[in-house]
Amino acid sequence: MSTLVEDNPAKHRFEILIDDALAGFTAYLARGEVLVFTHTEVDRSFQGKGVGSALMRETLDQIRARGTKVVPQCPFMAAFIDKHPEYADLVADLP
Template sequence: MSTLVEDNPAKNRFEILVDDALAGFTAYVPRGEVLVFTHTQVDRAFQGKGVGGALIRGTLDQVRARGGRLVPQCPFVAAFIDKHPEYADLVAEAP
């Protein structure tokens, strides 16, 4: 199973493709340099296979690479960061 996480700025979301099929996304609202993550959704066919975690990990790695910060309003993103404190430094105060 090959996965790819890409930013789709036209839709304000990061998307995960599994074998070239859209398997899920995490939506955000840009607030300057800060992205406020509001909702994460994984297609039912891909749930329970680690796709959600791979999506958030890939998203956070890209936010870090571009020097950005985020606000995890989405409970799934917040829970992922709680379980993976190596990403805690990306969390900004709510704008």
């Protein structure tokens, strides 16, 4: 099984593809150097398989590599960051 998380700027979201199928996404609004995450969705057929966590981890790793910050308005992302304090340094206040 191949997994890929990539930014889709045209749709303002990071997408997770599993075997080339869209398994889920986390949507954002760009506010300068900050991405405000508003909603995360995992396809029903992929729920309960760690897809949401993989999407969060890879999305946040890519944001860290860019040197940008996040505002986790999405409850799923906020809960993920609470459970994984190694990502807390990426959280910014709204500009």
